[in-house]
Amino acid sequence: MSTIITKPKVEIDEQLLTELMALTKEEKQVIVHCLFDARNMLGAKIRIWPSTFLYDIGSAHRSELVHADNISFCPEWTDVPDGKVAHFSLLFTGLPSGCSSFDLIEKIPQAGGFKVTGIKRNDSDVYYVWV
Numbered sequence: 023m024s025t026i027i028t029k030p031k032v033e034i035d036e037q038l039l040t041e042l043m044a045l046t047k048e049e050k051q052v053i054v055h056c057l058f059d060a061r062n063m064l065g066a067k068i069r070i071w072p073s074t075f076l077y078d079i080g081s082a083h084r085s086e087l088v089h090a091d092n093i094s095f096c097p098e099w100t101d102v103p104d105g106k107v108a109h110f111s112l113l114f115t116g117l118p119s120g121c122s123s124f125d126l127i128e129k130i131p132q133a134g135g136f137k138v139t140g141i142k143r144n145d146s147d148v149y150y151v152w153v
Contacts, residue, residue, distance in 0.1 A: 038111075051088065055150045057109055058102065071135070078124050079121075081118060
């Protein structure tokens with residue numbers, strides 16, 4: 023089950039965070055920091071498909087994935103250390119100004135795509151979620 027989190031303990035490279043925050047303000051992009059819980063798993067692998075989008079709940083708008091950090095794009099895989107939580111960040115094109123909530127959905131031709139629904143929009147357009 024995916025969950026939206028409000029105050030995670032995530033370490034992000036300060037330079038990357040500064041650059042991403044600047045992009046968010048200048049280009050109206052959306053940053054989603056994701057945590058994948060592999061604490062009860064051995065040999066976990068993750069990847070992101072380019073067919074991952076943010077869907078505005080109040081319109082037909084779809085924000086596209088522009089960049090991913092600390093996770094491989096399909097068909098490559100990123101190993102998650104046994105018993106750890108993986109941290110990765112996704113950068114999307116901007117949401118419309120009238121958007122108040124949105125869904126993050128990875129549309130893939132198999133089971134197991136990332137999906138977080140009902141994310142409430144904030145002023146910074148920077149979000150933290152469990153996937």
